[in-house]
Amino acid sequence: MDRMLGRKRYIAVFILPALLVFVLFTIAPLIVTGIYSLFEYDGIGTMKFLGLKNYIDLFTTDKHFLTAIVNSFILAGASIFIQLPISFFLASILARGVKGEKFFRTIYFIPVVISSMVIGQLWMKIFNSQYGLLNTIIRWFGDPEFEFSWLATPSTAFFTTVIPAVWQYVGYHMLIFYAGIKSIPPDYLEAARIDGASKRQITTKIMIPLLAPVIKICLLFSLTGSFRAFDLIYVITGGGPNHASEVPGTLLYNNLFRRGLYGYGSAQAFFIVIECLLFSFVIRRLFKKAEENASAV
Amino acid sequence: MRLKNIKKKALFVLLLLIAVVQLFPLYWLITYSLKSNGEIFGDNVLGLPRDWRWINYKTALSGSGIIRYFLNSIFYSVVTVVVAGTISAMAAYAIARMKWKLKHFVYGIFTIGIMIPAQAALLPLFQLLDKLGLKGGYLGLLIPYISFAIPMAILILTGFYKSIPKELEEAAYIDGCGIFRCFSTIMLPIIKPALATASIFTFLGTWNELMFANTLVDSQKYRTLPVGIMSFSGQYSTDWGLIGAAMFLATLPTILIYFILSNQIQESLVAGAVKG
Known part of the structure; x- marks a missing residue:
C-alpha cells in the first residue's frame, strides 16, 4: 500500500489538477498584484518603478485610505465585540437543550444563505429616507414628520452597512460555537457540577478554554472577513457619501476599475493581503498557547 | 422552582x-x-x-432577462460544484494519504487561499483571462469560481480523510485493487458527507457571488442572477414590488436547498469547524 501511495505518477495525477488551477488563477494573480504595487501603471503605458512609494502614499497623502482602514477596524470591532458574544450566548443556550433547539438553529442561519446583493438591497430599503421601514416606525411612535437620510449622511452611512453585516453572520458563528460546545464531553461538565462549580465557573473555567480552537476559527473569520469586506458596502452605499463609508475593498475596486490606477490600487489590495496574513499569524500564535493549556485540562 | x-x-x-x-x-x-x-x-x-x-412576478420573469440569468447562475454553480468537488477530492486524498515530501507545503498554499481577499487577485486575473481569450464567456467566470472554491473544499475534505481508518483501503490494496479504482469505488462513497458539505459551501459562494460576476462579464448573455438583479433594480428603482419579486426569485433556490439540506449543512459545518 505504501508503495502504491508513494508512486510519483499517481501523486501527480491526484494533486496537479487542483494545484495548477489554484496556482495559476489565484496565487499567481496575487503575486502579480504584489509586483504591480511597486509601480506606477495605468494598464496601457509603460510601468514606472516606484519602490515602496505607493505604500508610503497610502498612509501619508491618502485621506480616503485612512478612513477605509478605520472603517474596516470598526467593522472588525463590531464583529468581535457584538456579533461573536451574541453568537456565543445563543449557542450556549441552544446547546444546553431548550424547547425548539433545532428550529432556532435553523432559523438563525437563514440570513447566511441569502446573497449579499439581496441583503444589501433589503437594508437599503429599511434605511430609505422617505419610505424606509426605520423612518416609518419612527414616524409612528415619535415625530410624524420625521425624515432623515441615513444612507446619504456621512456620519451614519457606514453604520447602515455595519448593522446588516453583523446581523447576517450571527447565525454562522452561532453554529460553529454550537458545534464546539456539543463536542465537549458531557462528563467534564457533569464532573465540574458535582464538584460544586457554579454555572459561571463552568462557562469561564471549562467551556471557554476547551473551546479555544473554535473561538480561534471565529476570530479568524471575523477579522479577515472584515478586512476584505466588499459586497454589502458596494451594494448599500458604494463607499459614499463623499467616501465616508469606504472600506479598502471598495476603494481599491474603484481605483482599479474606474480610475485605472493599477499600481496604486494594487498597493491597496496587497496591503489587505498582508493585513489578513499578519493577523491570522498573530491569532494562531496567541491561541497555540491557549490550546496547549486546554488540552492539559 | x-x-x-x-x-x-x-x-x-x-x-x-x-x-x-x-x-x-x-x-x-x-x-x-x-x-x-x-x-x-x-x-x-x-x-x-x-x-x-x-x-410583479409575471413582469419580473417576462422580458427582463431574469430567466436567462437564472439559468446562467444554475449552470455556473453546478459546473463549479462538480469540477471543484472532483479535483479537490483528489487533491485532498493526495494530501491526507499519499506519501510525498512537499505535501505540508502544498497544503499550506491551499490554506492561504482561505484568508486572502479575492479583490487582491482580481486585476491580474482579469488581464490573464483576457489574454487567454476567455474573458466575457462562460469559462472566463467558471475558472475563477473553481479556483477560489478549491481551498475551502480541500480543507473540509482533508480533515475528513484523516478521520477515516486506514484499514479499509489497506485491505483493498492488498487484494490488488488499483489506486484509481480504490479511490472511486471505496473512498468516494465514504467521503460523501464531507463532499456534500464542501458542495454546499461552493454552491452558496458561487450562486451569491457578486464581484467577479460584475467585473469579468460584460454581455447580458453570460450574466449571473445577482448582477442581473442589481441592474434590474437600478432600472426600475421606483417599483419596489417588482424588484422584490426579482430578489425573491433569486433567493428561493438557496432557501430551498438550505431547508432540504439544513441537517447536513449544520452537521458538516460543525465537523469542519471543530477540527479547523
Missing part, C-alpha cells in the same frame, strides 16, 4: 424575538414583492398584502 420556570420562559421569549429579527427581512421581502407601491409606501408597510399582486 417557580423562579427557574420564569427564567426559562423569558429565555424562550428572547430566542423567539431573535428568530423574528433574523427572519424579518425575508418576511418583509416576500410581502412587499406582492404589493403595489401604494401599499408599500402608504398605510400597509408591515402587514400581508391586501391585494396580492402576482403580476
Whole structure:
C-alpha cells in the first residue's frame, strides 16, 4: 500500500489538477498584484518603478485610505465585540437543550444563505429616507414628520452597512460555537457540577478554554472577513457619501476599475493581503498557547 | 422552582424575538414583492398584502432577462460544484494519504487561499483571462469560481480523510485493487458527507457571488442572477414590488436547498469547524 501511495505518477495525477488551477488563477494573480504595487501603471503605458512609494502614499497623502482602514477596524470591532458574544450566548443556550433547539438553529442561519446583493438591497430599503421601514416606525411612535437620510449622511452611512453585516453572520458563528460546545464531553461538565462549580465557573473555567480552537476559527473569520469586506458596502452605499463609508475593498475596486490606477490600487489590495496574513499569524500564535493549556485540562 | 420556570420562559421569549429579527427581512421581502407601491409606501408597510399582486412576478420573469440569468447562475454553480468537488477530492486524498515530501507545503498554499481577499487577485486575473481569450464567456467566470472554491473544499475534505481508518483501503490494496479504482469505488462513497458539505459551501459562494460576476462579464448573455438583479433594480428603482419579486426569485433556490439540506449543512459545518 505504501508503495502504491508513494508512486510519483499517481501523486501527480491526484494533486496537479487542483494545484495548477489554484496556482495559476489565484496565487499567481496575487503575486502579480504584489509586483504591480511597486509601480506606477495605468494598464496601457509603460510601468514606472516606484519602490515602496505607493505604500508610503497610502498612509501619508491618502485621506480616503485612512478612513477605509478605520472603517474596516470598526467593522472588525463590531464583529468581535457584538456579533461573536451574541453568537456565543445563543449557542450556549441552544446547546444546553431548550424547547425548539433545532428550529432556532435553523432559523438563525437563514440570513447566511441569502446573497449579499439581496441583503444589501433589503437594508437599503429599511434605511430609505422617505419610505424606509426605520423612518416609518419612527414616524409612528415619535415625530410624524420625521425624515432623515441615513444612507446619504456621512456620519451614519457606514453604520447602515455595519448593522446588516453583523446581523447576517450571527447565525454562522452561532453554529460553529454550537458545534464546539456539543463536542465537549458531557462528563467534564457533569464532573465540574458535582464538584460544586457554579454555572459561571463552568462557562469561564471549562467551556471557554476547551473551546479555544473554535473561538480561534471565529476570530479568524471575523477579522479577515472584515478586512476584505466588499459586497454589502458596494451594494448599500458604494463607499459614499463623499467616501465616508469606504472600506479598502471598495476603494481599491474603484481605483482599479474606474480610475485605472493599477499600481496604486494594487498597493491597496496587497496591503489587505498582508493585513489578513499578519493577523491570522498573530491569532494562531496567541491561541497555540491557549490550546496547549486546554488540552492539559 | 417557580423562579427557574420564569427564567426559562423569558429565555424562550428572547430566542423567539431573535428568530423574528433574523427572519424579518425575508418576511418583509416576500410581502412587499406582492404589493403595489401604494401599499408599500402608504398605510400597509408591515402587514400581508391586501391585494396580492402576482403580476410583479409575471413582469419580473417576462422580458427582463431574469430567466436567462437564472439559468446562467444554475449552470455556473453546478459546473463549479462538480469540477471543484472532483479535483479537490483528489487533491485532498493526495494530501491526507499519499506519501510525498512537499505535501505540508502544498497544503499550506491551499490554506492561504482561505484568508486572502479575492479583490487582491482580481486585476491580474482579469488581464490573464483576457489574454487567454476567455474573458466575457462562460469559462472566463467558471475558472475563477473553481479556483477560489478549491481551498475551502480541500480543507473540509482533508480533515475528513484523516478521520477515516486506514484499514479499509489497506485491505483493498492488498487484494490488488488499483489506486484509481480504490479511490472511486471505496473512498468516494465514504467521503460523501464531507463532499456534500464542501458542495454546499461552493454552491452558496458561487450562486451569491457578486464581484467577479460584475467585473469579468460584460454581455447580458453570460450574466449571473445577482448582477442581473442589481441592474434590474437600478432600472426600475421606483417599483419596489417588482424588484422584490426579482430578489425573491433569486433567493428561493438557496432557501430551498438550505431547508432540504439544513441537517447536513449544520452537521458538516460543525465537523469542519471543530477540527479547523
